[in-house]
Structures are given as C-alpha cells and as structure tokens.
Amino acid sequence: MRNIIFILMSSVCLFNVILSQTNCYLVEDNEKYTYEMISSDLDSLAIIFPERTELFSIGNSEFGFPIKVVRIGSKVPKKRSLLFVGNIHAREDYSSKFVMKFLNLFLLSFSGDTTIYSKAAEYLNEVDLYFMPVANPDGLKIAHEDWVSIEKYLPEIEKILRMESYAEWKANGKGVDLNDSFDDGTHALNKSYNSSSVPCSEGFKGNYPAEPIETQLIQKFVANIRPLMTLSFHTKGDLIYWADSKTHSYFEGIDSLINEKSLRVSNFSRVPVSPDPRTYGGGLENYVRYEFGLLGSCVELSFGDNLRKQFPDDEFNNRVWKKAWKIPTTCIEMVITYANQLEVISNRYKRN
Ligand SMILES: [Zn+2]
Numbered sequence: 001m002r003n004i005i006f007i008l009m010s011s012v013c014l015f016n017v018i019l020s021q022t023n024c025y026l027v028e029d030n031e032k033y034t035y036e037m038i039s040s041d042l043d044s045l046a047i048i049f050p051e052r053t054e055l056f057s058i059g060n061s062e063f064g065f066p067i068k069v070v071r072i073g074s075k076v077p078k079k080r081s082l083l084f085v086g087n088i089h090a091r092e093d094y095s096s097k098f099v100m101k102f103l104n105l106f107l108l109s110f111s112g113d114t115t116i117y118s119k120a121a122e123y124l125n126e127v128d129l130y131f132m133p134v135a136n137p138d139g140l141k142i143a144h145e146d147w148v149s150i151e152k153y154l155p156e157i158e159k160i161l162r163m164e165s166y167a168e169w170k171a172n173g174k175g176v177d178l179n180d181s182f183d184d185g186t187h188a189l190n191k192s193y194n195s196s197s198v199p200c201s202e203g204f205k206g207n208y209p210a211e212p213i214e215t216q217l218i219q220k221f222v223a224n225i226r227p228l229m230t231l232s233f234h235t236k237g238d239l240i241y242w243a244d245s246k247t248h249s250y251f252e253g254i255d256s257l258i259n260e261k262s263l264r265v266s267n268f269s270r271v272p273v274s275p276d277p278r279t280y281g282g283g284l285e286n287y288v289r290y291e292f293g294l295l296g297s298c299v300e301l302s303f304g305d306n307l308r309k310q311f312p313d314d315e316f317n318n319r320v321w322k323k324a325w326k327i328p329t330t331c332i333e334m335v336i337t338y339a340n341q342l343e344v345i346s347n348r349y350k351r352n
Pocket of ligand 1: 089092179234235
C-alpha cells in the first residue's frame with residue numbers, strides 16, 4: 001500500500017515541480033520508516049529540489065548499502081557547514097525520522113509550503129547543511145527485521161551475540177557498536193556500561209579504532225567537509241551530550257552557549273561535561289572534537305526510560321518533534337554567529 005501511495009505522491013510531486021514544489025512532504029511521521037523508504041525519499045527530494053540539493057553517497061556499508069548524504073546550499077559548496085547525522089545506532093529509528101523531517105520541512109520552506117523555518121534562505125547564505133539520515137544502514141535493516149537484500153548475511157547475523165530481540169539491535173551488521181568505534185584516542189580505555197568483548201548487538205567497540213567500514217567512511221567524510229558543528233541524533237533521554245573533559249576548554253565557552261540555547265528551546269535536561277573518557281569515548285561527537293577541534297553534540301531524542309525497547313512509530317511527533325524541532329535551527333544560528341571564532345579555534349587546534 002505504502003508503495004502505491006509513494007508512487008502516486010512522488011508523481012504528484014514530480015509533476016508539481018514544474019509549477020511549484022507544493023505538498024512534497026514525504027516523511028512517514030507515524031509509520032515504520034525503513035532504510036529503503038528513506039533512501040527513495042532522498043532520491044525524490046533531490047529531484048524535486050534540484051536547485052538546492054546535491055545528493056551523493058560517501059560509500060557502502062559492510063553489506064553494500066550506500067550511506068547517502070544530501071547537501072543543501074547553492075551550487076558551489078561553501079566552506080562553512082553543519083552536519084546532521086541519524087541512526088548511527090540501529091534501533092534508534094526516531095533519529096533518522098527526525099533528520100528526514102527537518103530536511104524535508106527545511107526544503108519546503110523554499111516552496112512556501114511551510115513557514116516554520118522562515119529564515120531558511122538566510123541560513124543558506126552563510127552555511128551549507130549536510131544530512132546523513134542513516135549512518136548505519138545494515139543495522140537499521142536488522143532492527144526492522146527487514147531481511148530483503150541481506151538474506152545471505154543472515155547466518156552470520158544469527159551468530160552474533162544478541163541482548164534482546166532484533167528490534168533492540170544497536171550495532172552495525174557485523175556486531176560493532178559504531179558510536180564506540182570512532183578513533184578519538186580512547187579506544188584502548190573505552191569501556192561503556194554495556195561493553196562486550198566480542199561482536200554483539202551492542203557494546204562491542206571493535207578490535208581496533210575505526211574497524212567498521214561505516215566508521216572509516218564517516219571519518220573520511222568529516223575530514224573532507226570539516227563541519228563547524230556535527231549533530232548526531234540518538235534516543236533516548238531528552239538530553240544533549242555537548243562536551244567532554246578532554247576537549248571542552250578549547251571551545252572558549254561557545255559550546256556552553258549553544259547548549260544553553262538548545263536546552264531553552266527544547267526543555268531538555270542539562271547534563272555536565274562528560275567527565276570520563278572510559279565511558280564517553282568512541283562517539284562521532286567525541287571524534288570531531290578531538291580530531292579537528294570542531295563542535296559535536298549527541299542529541300538523545302525522547303524520554304529516557306532505560307529500556308532498550310523503542311517507543312512506537314506513531315508517537316514520534318508527540319515524543320520527539322514537538323520538543324526538539326527547534327534544536328537544529330538554534331544550532332545553525334549560533335554557529336553562524338560564532339563562525340569566525342570557531343574557524344580560528346579549529347585552525348589552531350592541536351590534538352594532545
Ligand atoms: Zn544511540
């Protein structure tokens with residue numbers, strides 16, 4: 001059914017694009033939003049908004065699925081940018097839905113279909129926006145028990161240690177937890193509360209830093225575009241991990257200001273600077289701070305109940321969107337305000 005509706009919607013949108021870009025809202029707010037659906041919606045958005053978007057893949061996952069990225073901006077890429085990442089953790093599919101919803105509504109503000117992002121054009125005069133809704137395609141497919149095109153990997157997947165059902169899968173297709181695997185200098189000590197010494201549905205950081213293909217591709221991509229800020233979306237907690245003890249002092253208080261403003265617009269809970277590299281290490285947000293002296297935040301969407309089980313698809317708007325929808329633009333505005341200073345900080349930054 002969804003396919004038929006999708007084909008109809010896409011053709012309506014593609015037809016409309018000749019006249020205008022009206023009613024091209026494609027995101028599934030209330031249903032399961034699979035890797036294939038997201039991938040095809042990204043293709044459609046790139047066709048509907050050709051003058052604002054550039055769609056590309058940074059490479060393929062362990063199982064061979066493209067990790068797609070959309071850049072929004074003018075034809076020639078700008079040096080200054082922000083990066084929005086979803087679904088590094090497989091089961092946390094509110095995060096890809098959130099990135100997609102923000103992307104779609106942001107684009108629709110150019111066709112006059114929504115006014116919620118009234119300053120969208122102004123932002124794009126200053127920065128490019130990069131969207132990577134699904135950083136971990138294989139994991140998302142496993143969490144959705146969407147075995148189409150990965151049947152041949154099933155025997156290997158079944159051998160991986162599993163904490164609960166497939167719906168609670170967090171790792172990539174090979175049983176490595178991507179957000180413990182980034183090369184931020186903490187790999188040897190990193191030992192989170194759920195750590196596993198063998199491939200597992202969660203908590204295995206890999207045998208060496210950046211072992212998973214997905215981690216290597218994301219690191220390479222970030223090294224290329226050097227976004228002034230990376231926002232990586234997760235669940236759960238209604239909070240933001242915004243700084244760590246190793247790098248916080250470099251940001252001259254700008255990270256604190258951005259965090260305070262983000263908390264004000266979302267009512268999320270305040271967390272302290274992450275104190276201990278043994279527990280916070282290996283995340284994308286830690287990596288961009290440590291490797292490049294660039295801002296990174298891990299935004300934990302939806303109420304924190306300490307269960308692996310995720311909330312129902314049809315509660316997304318209530319549990320996530322209505323609280324968090326202003327966080328991305330708040331960060332964009334703050335990054336634009338402090339762009340010069342952030343560039344100076346990153347340019348003189350040296351790892352230690
Ligand atoms: Zn997560």
